Amino acid sequence: MTNATDQHHLGSTTHWWETAVVYQVYVRSFADANGDGIGDLAGITSRLPYLADLGVDALWLTPCFPSPQHDHGYDVADYFDIEPAYGDLAIFDTMVSRAREHGIRILMDVVPNHCSWDHEWFKAALAAAPGSPERERFYFRDGRGADGSEPPNNWQAVFGGPAWHRVVDADGTPGQWYLQTFTPQQPDWNWGCADVVDYFDRMITFWFDRGVDGFRVDAVAVLGKAPGLPDAPPVPDDVRPTDRALRNPHTHFRPEGHDVWRRWRKLVDGYSAEHPGREVFTIAEAYTPRQPEVLLQFQNHEEFHQVFAFDFMLAPWNVHDLRESIDATVRALSPEGLVPAWTLNNHDAQRAVTRYGRADAHDPASWTGNNLVYTDAPIDLDLGARRARAIAMILLALPGSAYLYQGEELGLPEVLDIPAEARQDPIFFRTNGAEIGRDGCRVPLPWTTAEDGAHGFSPIGSAAPWMPQPSAWGQYAADAQDGVDGSMLELYRRAISVRRRHGDLRGGALRWIAVEHPTLLAFERGEITVLLNVGSDPVELSGIVDGTTRVVVASDPETSSASVLPPDTAIWLARTDPT
Ligand code: NOJ
Ligand code: CA
Numbered sequence: 001m002t003n004a005t006d007q008h009h010l011g012s013t014t015h016w017w018e019t020a021v022v023y024q025v026y027v028r029s030f031a032d033a034n035g036d037g038i039g040d041l042a043g044i045t046s047r048l049p050y051l052a053d054l055g056v057d058a059l060w061l062t063p064c065f066p067s068p069q070h071d072h073g074y075d076v077a078d079y080f081d082i083e084p085a086y087g088d089l090a091i092f093d094t095m096v097s098r099a100r101e102h103g104i105r106i107l108m109d110v111v112p113n114h115c116s117w118d119h120e121w122f123k124a125a126l127a128a129a130p131g132s133p134e135r136e137r138f139y140f141r142d143g144r145g146a147d148g149s150e151p152p153n154n155w156q157a158v159f160g161g162p163a164w165h166r167v168v169d170a171d172g173t174p175g176q177w178y179l180q181t182f183t184p185q186q187p188d189w190n191w192g193c194a195d196v197v198d199y200f201d202r203m204i205t206f207w208f209d210r211g212v213d214g215f216r217v218d219a220v221a222v223l224g225k226a227p228g229l230p231d232a233p234p235v236p237d238d239v240r241p242t243d244r245a246l247r248n249p250h251t252h253f254r255p256e257g258h259d260v261w262r263r264w265r266k267l268v269d270g271y272s273a274e275h276p277g278r279e280v281f282t283i284a285e286a287y288t289p290r291q292p293e294v295l296l297q298f299q300n301h302e303e304f305h306q307v308f309a310f311d312f313m314l315a316p317w318n319v320h321d322l323r324e325s326i327d328a329t330v331r332a333l334s335p336e337g338l339v340p341a342w343t344l345n346n347h348d349a350q351r352a353v354t355r356y357g358r359a360d361a362h363d364p365a366s367w368t369g370n371n372l373v374y375t376d377a378p379i380d381l382d383l384g385a386r387r388a389r390a391i392a393m394i395l396l397a398l399p400g401s402a403y404l405y406q407g408e409e410l411g412l413p414e415v416l417d418i419p420a421e422a423r424q425d426p427i428f429f430r431t432n433g434a435e436i437g438r439d440g441c442r443v444p445l446p447w448t449t450a451e452d453g454a455h456g457f458s459p460i461g462s463a464a465p466w467m468p469q470p471s472a473w474g475q476y477a478a479d480a481q482d483g484v485d486g487s488m489l490e491l492y493r494r495a496i497s498v499r500r501r502h503g504d505l506r507g508g509a510l511r512w513i514a515v516e517h518p519t520l521l522a523f524e525r526g527e528i529t530v531l532l533n534v535g536s537d538p539v540e541l542s543g544i545v546d547g548t549t550r551v552v553v554a555s556d557p558e559t560s561s562a563s564v565l566p567p568d569t570a571i572w573l574a575r576t577d578p579t
Contacts, residue, residue, distance in 0.1 A: 017214065017281045017305065017401060018339040019506040020057035021496055022107065024405045026347045027064045027086055028072060028466060029444045035462035037454070039444065041087035045095045047447075048102050050478065054409060054489075055496035058105040060216050062347060064092075068118050070185035071426055072442075073109075074218060075116035079203040089210075096211040105213040107283075112200055112260065113223045114186040121195075122187050126167055130176050137193045139179035140167075141229070151177055154231045158182050158222070158245040160430035179229075181222050181251060183426045191223065191260055201267060208271050214281040217264075220298060221286045224257030226250035240368075241431045246287075253294060261303035268305075281305040283341055289314065292332030299338055306341040308403065312395075313344050317361040317387060317534055319521050323512070326398060330510060334399075342398050344391060345405035350374060351441045352391065354414035357384020362534070374436065383568065385411050389491055389555035390532055390570035394521070396495045397530040397572060399510050404492075407445055410476045411488035415440040415469075422468050443467050446477040486557035495553050498572065504528050515544055520565070528552070529573040533565040541565055549573040 031043030041064065051059065063073035064086045073083065082092050096106050115122060121137055128134035130142070141152035143166065151164035158181055165184035169175040179188045189196045204215065222245075232248040239247065246252055264282065272279050284304040288294040290311060299307040315325035329340050344352050360366040360377040361384075388411065395402050418439050420428075425437030444465040447456030454465040455474050474480070481487035499505040504526025513522035519535025522544065529549060533539045541563055549562050556569040565571060 015279055015281070015305075016057065016105070017279070017283075020105075020401045021055065021396070021499070022058045022060050022401060022403045023051060023054070023056040024060045024062070024346060024403060026062050026406055026442055028062075029442050029457075030406055031445065031447070032454075032458040032462065032465070035453075035459045036085070037458055037463035037465045038085050039457070040085065041082070041091045041095050045091075045098050048098055048104065051104060052102040054493055055500055056104060056404070058107055058213065059099065060107040060403070061109060063109045063111060063218075067116055068185065070116070070183060072424070074111055074182075075114070075118075075186045076111050077116040077118040078120070079110075079115075079199070080206055093210060100211070106211065107214040107216055108207055108212050109218060110200070110204065110215045111218040112189065112191075113181060113219045114188045117185050117187055119187075121199075125178075127170070133195075135176075136190060137195055138187050138190055139225070139229070140176045141179075143177050148176075149174070153229050155179075155229075155248055155251060156232075156235075156241075156244045157430070158242060159427050160241040160432075160435075163245065163251075179225070181219075181245065183430060185426075188225075191256070197260070197263070200264075204264065204267060205271065208275075208278075208280055212280075213278070214283065217282055217284045217304065220257060220261065220284045220304075221246075221253055221288075222251050223260060224251075224254030226254060226256075240435065242427060242435055253297070258297070258303060261298065265303055265305075283307065290328070292328045295329070296332055296336070296338075299333065300336065301338075306339065306401065308346075309340040309342050309400070312342050312398075313346075313349065314367055316364045316367050317356055318364075319519060319534055321364060322394075322521055322532075322534070326394075326510075327512070330399065340398065340400035341403060342395050342400055343403035343405070344388075344395050345408045345441070346403070347405065347442055348438050349441065351412055351414040352388040352408060353381060353384040353411055354379055354416070355384070356387035356391065357381050357413075361387070381413050384413065385488070386556070386568045387534075389488060390534075390568055392492065393495055393553060393555050393570040393572065394530065394532055396499050397505060397523075397525055397528065399508070399525065405441075407441075407476075409489050409492040410445070410478060410481065412443075412445075412476050415443045417470070418443075418468070424467065439467060443469055443473075446473045447479065449474040449477045449480045491553075491555065491557075495572075498553055502528065502574075513544070517544075520544070527574055527576075530570070531565055531573070532570040533567060536567045538567060539565045545573060548575055550575070 028039045030039045031047050032039050033042035064083050065076045066078040066081050066083050067073045067075050082088050125134040142148050144150040151162050155163035157163040164177040165180050166177045167175045180186055181188050235244050235247045282304050283306040284298050286298050286307050287310050298304050309329045311325040315321045357379045358377040366375045423439050425439045427435050427437035444457040452460040453462050481489035508526030511524045515522050519533055520539050521532040523530050545562050552572045552574045554571045556566050562573050
């Protein structure tokens, strides 16, 4: 291979998580073992062989702590226990040890910005007087105006409406207000309070001691508030509800949050140092759109080990933006010896099959709105599936770790037509339906083509699933794809297995190949050449690859030679077949 341009190296790849394939389990929707229509830990345990076959190194479980589920677990009532609908600590321990037998590690999800209004400390704060130590753990303030009936400032909540909620005192009269960056059911913790700091230190250690190997850390960009809680500058009326709060400089990317992350890094690395054989780590959720310098403020050697490289997930379907989303991230991180964490899907984003199937998928103007990308463009799901297959092969060929979201390996589309009465996402309700929210990527998985037990999500004869499945869901079922050449599931299995076995795909540098072609993305990882054609015409490869290379994996099952790359297709090429 010639014409190599820039070369990006990984840092020393000595930590398991730096090259891991991690599978995100949305616990509620993965597998239901006891037949109540809600996913649970026993269900996860029963499906470990499937996950081992897929070849993943770790599972990230969305919050499975006791919770009234107003934001499906991102409202935590007790950080030291398991949600009863999902199981208990004994079942959790069994799951962790069974997973380990399959070579799979477990990551949990920690929510430090806010808890649930059912948390004991919040209930104690409501029962206590203004100015009490109990209220000091949160942000309680008097309202403005003569009777205190106006919120303490003009901040907006991320999920719509004001960021303050007024309490009713024991005698029935209106009292103080408390800060809630997301919903009233999720009061913000005050990290200036030593009790809160200590509580989370204990929590992290508690789960590490149970065998958890890391945490995904929720919403780190909003933890930390400007002293004095001043009013935010006005935001133009046409900004979408869920973007309004993110424009508030007094609650977003605040320096105060970084004190917490530095403390945690010492705690986490200290744990690994004190426990030979364990390597625990943290990965943060922070959307830093096209600002690699902000990404670096969170991912560095003093704070988080990794931060999701969301620019890749949010890149439009064109070579310029895709390449830039990869290149800017790698360029920022690799000189520091830091390793990216790539992803294409999660429980907050429209599923890739639908996203890339939109008629305007190539247009940057249509990729607005952080992770909640919805447009009115017509959607071609066959095209979207074809592109999702191709981009998955880019994801799995990039230097760093790859985070999958349950169901992407089945090619699930976003379910867009969930009836209003079945919707559960607070975003839908708090924006009065102006934003349909995230229920469509959280529909329970189809395991069997047969309809019984919600396509195998639950045992036969069980209660209906907590969220209805669409009528044609069986076509995506795992059993319909298992062993079927050309299925999405077999493509993921094959690509992950090649990645596992091929050292170049784990540790090798990324070298862009200089090609002057408007629809071709081309790079090398060691001896593997990775090509993606995002255009609607085939690309002739003569002059780009030499004749001795062979197709190792192709997103289009018909593509077996390295002479022409069909539209919306990716291939991995090598001189030797790593299998
Ligand atoms: C980000 C999580 O991914 C999302 O699901 C949740 O609603 C918010 N943070 C609030 O915790
Ligand atoms: Ca269940």
